[in-house]
Amino acid sequence: MTTDSTSERTRAERYNPGDIESKWRARWEQDDLYRVADHVEGRPNRYHLTMFPYTSGDLHVGHWWAMAPSDTLARYFRMRGFNVLFPMGFDAFGLPAENAALKGGIHPKDWTDANVVRMRGQLRSMGASFDWGREVVSSHADYYRWTQWWFVQMFKRGLAYKKAAPANWCPSCNTTLANEQVKDGLCERCDTPVEQRFMAQWFFRTTDYAEELLDNEALDWPEHVKVMQRNWIGRSEGAEASFALEQPASDGTSEIRVFTTRPDTLHGVTFMVLAPEHPLVPLLTTPEQAEAVAAYQDRAAHATEIERLATDREKSGVFTGAYCINRLTGDRVPIWIADYVLATYGTGAVMAVPAHDERDFAFARRYGMPVKVVIAPPDWDGKPLTEAWTEPGTLVASKQFDGLPSTEAKKAIAAYLEQQGWGGTKVQYRLRDWLISRQRYWGAPIPIVACPDCGEVAVPEDQLPVELPYDVEFRPTGQSPLALSPEFVATTCPQCGKPAQRETDTMDTFMCSSWYFMRYVDPHNTTAPMSREAAAAWLPVAQYTGGSEHATMHLLYARFFYKVARDLGLVPGDEPFTRYYAQGQILGPDGRRMSKSRGNVVAPDDQVQKWGSDCFRGYLMFLGPWDQGGPYDVDGIVGVSRWLNRTWTVAVDPPTR
Ligand SMILES: [Zn+2]
Ligand SMILES: [Zn+2]
The missing domain is CATH 3.40.50.620 (HUPs)
Known part of the structure; x- marks a missing residue:
């Protein structure tokens, strides 16, 4: 070479x-x-x-x-x-x-x-x-034929349901969002403040699996991710208590149920707060208060979640004119609405114990509501509190539970509620059911047909996919683009064969x-x-x-x-x-x-x-x-x-x- x-x-x-x-x-x-x-x-x-x-x-x-x-x-x-x-x-x-x-x-x-x-x-x-x-x-x-198949399986197992409920609405994306897709009150995708809208939407029952989803310790995942999931699911132990409505609501509802992690403070409830969007509000508001309530609801609807939950913002509210009865004390409890309570979290109703909760204390001060001490701070002299006592302590003014320490009283009161048929021990999760409806075009159509006789009927599996039509005006308007396509909407009921309408929302891409x-x-x-x-x-x-x-x-x-x-x-x-x-x-x-x-x-x-x-x-x-x-x-x-x-x-x- x-x-x-x-x-x-x-x-x-x-x-x-x-x-x-x-x-x-x-x-x-x-x-x-x-x-x-x-x-x-x-x-x-x-x-x-x-x-x-x-x-x-x-x-x-x-x-x-x-x-x-x-x-x-x-x-x-x-x-x-x-x-x-x-x-x-x-x-x-x-x-x-x-x-x-x-x-x-x-x-x-x-x-x-x-x-x-x-x-x-x-x-x-x-x-x-x-x-x-x-x-x-x-x-x-x-x-997406199979994405729709999954929806049908969920539907068949009772894990998919349609419900009219207040939903997170992004005014920029022109669609509803799941709770997971709202970060600190902002749309996860575009950072626009999210509003609440009352709409009929499809949900998956993720909460049925809350306990199992919480159990992620054994996974070989980064610790911070596991903690984020557990915090998101947010398990809290407490009690559910029902308060009797003094006058049944116009639809016959006779009670309000609330969840509390502090059943030991139940005897200190001095008012009740509902989310302004709570479905009971129009049914129990008195004629004298109707105007003030409607005006407040209107303001709340235009406030973003961030504004509503801001801790430095003065809490506001309006009295509905209605009362409920604290079954434990027989006390008459006024029912208010306030925008710091969100209808999308918990039951949309909270009991207020101003003596033992800072937010309730501020609200009671502002509106002149009584502050009733039921957990005595150490060395308490019986004088009115200058701020809320939020720590555990010894029960006072709580009838047969007087003298019990908070931890014991929580169990004893929950057991008593259960025995009386007024509620009982309950585990609540922060996790909500997954809202999967989107009022947008570019997604898999929800494979459901609404029949006037049969109700919501799943499209049979052998008829999937429900194809997403190509020739559709897809510009977002706030209503589902597919609703504008008569050819897409008009169909027959898979069950009875009568004319019926297709669901026009598409599925969350998640x-x-x-x-x-x-x-x-x-x-x-x-x-x-x-x-x-x-x-x-x-x-x-x-x-x-x-x-x-x-x-x-x-x-x-x-x-x-x-x-x-x-x-x-x-x-x-x-x-x-x-x-x-x-x-x-x-x-x-x-x-x-x-x-x-x-x-x-x-x-x-x-x-x-x-x-x-x-x-x-x-x-x-x-x-x-x-x-x-x-x-x-x-x-x-x-x-x-x-x-x-x-x-x-x-x-x-x-x-x-
Ligand atoms: Zn958005
Ligand atoms: Zn039918």
């Missing part, structure tokens, strides 16, 4: 990631290298998954930070002898598609489908070991993502969302990765779905994700959150173009702890590039001795 030919070859085979990576990607695809069979002799199954991306049209560095190390981990387990399932797909329904469509004048479906094509290409450039044969796109009819990981195990099944065999082969997910901002939304909903799937006999175990890992965040080179306005965005496409995918991924693997992330170091990637070049040179042109 002459010196000449050696240098010739070195030049020709210099490390050129663009050529090498595209050559091998094509070869992998041709060989179907990453197709995963459900069973491989001698290789135990292991399911690795990264949250599927929303079809925004652009894969950003955050996606790479979640997916590329996940791929490394999947490959690692493959090398250790496991048969690893590592699928990918797209979360494709939702508001951004509509908003982009409105801006760009393109149909949400066309926008979404084009983005899927683009992002699929970006994902392929990653060179990850995704099994593309199992791809799911949640807006495709062959997927429903699509609540079960996609189950579809990957059997994505082409046309008779079921997945077979029991495929589910048994792969589920639960051994290793799940994604952002912890999903702690009380997706990660909670998916657990709920999985428990329902278990109860349907479809899946093994009780939990969908045995181990969940929350990756951190990659910041801009300046150490700040990447944003277009700051001009510090690192685009993965550019990095791949410049350095190659292997180099970019190699750099990410060296960047720092996965659960933390950190600033993107433009110089750091140069080092990885040099290292790959050297490795290449050693491989193709080993130094001669």
Whole structure:
């Protein structure tokens, strides 16, 4: 070998990631290298998954930070002898598609489908070991047919119900939102203050599973995520007590039920407060108070939840003119409405004990209501309190319970209520049922037909999907766009065959993502969302990765779905994700959150173009702890590039001795 030919070859085979990576990607695809069979002799199954991306049209560095190390981990387990399932797909329904469509004048479906094509290409450039044969796109009819199937199962089991109730309403998104999608009174998606609207909506009975969802200690998840879920579910022990209405309401209602964590203070109730939206309010308000009550209700309807719950805001309220009776004392208790009580939380009614609650104390002061001490502070001289005593103590002015310490009195009074048929011990959760109706176009239609004779009837499973029509005016108006399509609405009742109307709300897109990981195990099944065999082969997910901002939304909903799937006999175990890992965040080179306005965005496409995918991924693997992330170091990637070049040179042109 002459010196000449050696240098010739070195030049020709210099490390050129663009050529090498595209050559091998094509070869992998041709060989179907990453197709995963459900069973491989001698290789135990292991399911690795990264949250599927929303079809925004652009894969950003955050996606790479979640997916590329996940791929490394999947490959690692493959090398250790496991048969690893590592699928990918797209979360494709939702508001951004509509908003982009409105801006760009393109149909949400066309926008979404084009983005899927683009992002699929970006994902392929990653060179990850995704099994593309199992791809799911949640807006495709062959997927949402099964999302609708899940709804029907929920409906059949009594886990889906329609109820007129005050709902969170985002005036900017023009739709209702689940409680989980309201963060500190703001819409989780657009940060607009959320209002309350009274509407008929579909709910899932997530609260039926509250106790089980609370039990997440054994999961191999980040502690803070488990704590967030437990706090969100918010179990509190206390008692329910009924107060008799002095005059039955005009619909015959004769009592108001309240939940309290302090049954030991029941003898100190001096007024009752209902949410302004409480359905009883118009039924028990006296004619003299009607005008004041209506005016107050109107003001409350226009206040945001933030305003209503602000702790520094002076509490206001209006007397309804009606009274109830504290059954324990026989006291006549005035019924007020106040906007700090929300109809969407608890029973929408609270008993007020000003002596032992700060908020009630302030309210009583303002409106001249009595303050009745029933828990004596230590060394209390019997004089009026200057502030609420909220600690436990010894009961006074509580009849047969006098002298008991608070802890004992709680139990004794709850037992007494139970014995009298006035209530009793109760566990209450902060968690509400999941509101899944959306008054928007780009989602899976709720598969329900409203028949004048039969009521709400589920669309039979063999008639699914209820297809989302393409030619619909999808601009948000506050009412469901599908309601504007007579062809969509008019149908016949599946039960009696008479003319009937389709439900026109679509489903929360969090429903699509609540079960996609189950579809990957059997994505082409046309008779079921997945077979029991495929589910048994792969589920639960051994290793799940994604952002912890999903702690009380997706990660909670998916657990709920999985428990329902278990109860349907479809899946093994009780939990969908045995181990969940929350990756951190990659910041801009300046150490700040990447944003277009700051001009510090690192685009993965550019990095791949410049350095190659292997180099970019190699750099990410060296960047720092996965659960933390950190600033993107433009110089750091140069080092990885040099290292790959050297490795290449050693491989193709080993130094001669
Ligand atoms: Zn919004
Ligand atoms: Zn019917």
